[in-house]
Amino acid sequence: MTSRPSIAQLKDGDSDAWVWFFTEFSGQIAGYARRMGVSDADDVTGTVLETVARSVSNFSGSHSQFRSWVFSIAHARIVDDHRRRDRRPEVEFTDTHDRTQVGPDSLIGSGDPELEVAMTQLTEEQRSLLHLRFVLELSTKEIAQVTDKSEVATRVALHRCSKKLRELLSGGELEMAVES
Amino acid sequence: MISKHELKDRMQRATDESFSSPSSTLMERLPDLVKAGASTALPVHVRAGRRFAVVLGSVGVIGWLTMASAGALVGISAVGKLPDPIQQFVADVVGTVGIDLPDPAQARTDNERRQSDSTGSTTTSSVGGTTTPSSPNGNTTSPGQSGNAPGQGGTAPGQSGNAPGQGGTAPGQGGTSPGQSGDAPGRGGTAPGQSGR
Numbered sequence: 001m002t003s004r005p006s007i008a009q010l011k012d013g014d015s016d017a018w019v020w021f022f023t024e025f026s027g028q029i030a031g032y033a034r035r036m037g038v039s040d041a042d043d044v045t046g047t048v049l050e051t052v053a054r055s056v057s058n059f060s061g062s063h064s065q066f067r068s069w070v071f072s073i074a075h076a077r078i079v080d081d082h083r084r085r086d087r088r089p090e091v092e093f094t095d096t097h098d099r100t101q102v103g104p105d106s107l108i109g110s111g112d113p114e115l116e117v118a119m120t121q122l123t124e125e126q127r128s129l130l131h132l133r134f135v136l137e138l139s140t141k142e143i144a145q146v147t148d149k150s151e152v153a154t155r156v157a158l159h160r161c162s163k164k165l166r167e168l169l170s171g172g173e174l175e176m177a178v179e180s
Numbered sequence: 181m182i183s184k185h186e187l188k189d190r191m192q193r194a195t196d197e198s199f200s201s202p203s204s205t206l207m208e209r210l211p212d213l214v215k216a217g218a219s220t221a222l223p224v225h226v227r228a229g230r231r232f233a234v235v236l237g238s239v240g241v242i243g244w245l246t247m248a249s250a251g252a253l254v255g256i257s258a259v260g261k262l263p264d265p266i267q268q269f270v271a272d273v274v275g276t277v278g279i280d281l282p283d284p285a286q287a288r289t290d291n292e293r294r295q296s297d298s299t300g301s302t303t304t305s306s307v308g309g310t311t312t313p314s315s316p317n318g319n320t321t322s323p324g325q326s327g328n329a330p331g332q333g334g335t336a337p338g339q340s341g342n343a344p345g346q347g348g349t350a351p352g353q354g355g356t357s358p359g360q361s362g363d364a365p366g367r368g369g370t371a372p373g374q375s376g377r
Contacts, residue, residue, distance in 0.1 A: 030198065115194050116194065151260050169190075
């Protein structure tokens with residue numbers, strides 16, 4: 001694996017630096033988009049990568065800030081995708097469920113159906129917070145930057161949704177939700 | 181309840197991070213996009229100019245707010261409803277451009293002057309508690325003296341114009357005794373050769 005390049009190398013358009021960036025971030029962005037119920041996660045990921053490449057010359061900051069910046073662009077694209085689908089719902093003969101929610105389609109191929117069902121009980125914002133914290137392992141401060149909220153509000157929200165998901169996975173609430 | 185650590189493991193395992201690029205050449209295109217983005221990015225001086233414009237705009241907003249406040253202040257001070265120190269300040273400031281506003285210091289001075297003027301030109305009489313203003317022709321009546329001395333009316337009490345019992349004409353006496361005129365013969369009202377003056 002290519003070693004981590006500097007931000008300056010990325011800004012200069014160094015090919016190796018961008019190979020590293022592509023390898024490091026593309027899968028994470030796609031996973032985040034998929035978790036958030038984006039219908040075409042690959043397309044959104046491609047758009048995010050292009051946006052990062054086009055606007056990296058305006059970025060200044062550390063690697064940690066760069067990571068937050070990249071995921072804040074991804075977050076904005078995902079929110080845009082949800083809004084666009086809210087305005088123009090794609091209704092098909094066999095697909096009439098709310099596509100902004102994680103539905104049965106997204107459980108196909110998932111290694112943990114129970115977790116996926118539990119995630120459907122959470123709001124979009126809660127799913128986003130949990131993914132950023134537990135999968136992408138961003139700090140509370142970085143998550144606050146990504147979601148454009150205060151650090152305190154982010155910490156409180158994270159605590160609440162983490163507790164709720166753990167309760168869903170541990171108790172009978174999940175079974176009731178699945179039955180209903 | 182499951183631990184946070186377990187939750188993290190489960191979430192990481194369940195995340196599908198596969199990515200099949202919609203465009204096979206996307207990875208090769210990224211460095212070119214960087215250069216294209218850098219060329220279209222605004223130069224530093226343009227960005228600085230925009231920042232300056234934003235600052236100017238905010239200054240404009242502050243200016244309008246200041247003007248509105250000043251207008252309100254002058255409006256209130258024009259009716260003299262402000263506390264004295266503020267009223268004084270506003271009157272001084274606005275006075276420099278020739279606008280007269282009620283000035284508390286000036287009003288105080290005028291009051292004092294008016295008071296002192298009225299004290300110097302009036303005579304206060306302690307007798308009877310009345311103040312007798314000086315007459316315009318200089319004829320003054322000394323205190324305690326009215327037009328007539330007390331007890332001296334135009335007519336003494338008990339004395340009417342005619343004494344009781346004395347009519348204008350004694351009874352039995354006609355106005356003029358026959359053969360006698362009012363004046364002694366040969367004696368006119370005025371001595372001959374003497375005029376009234």
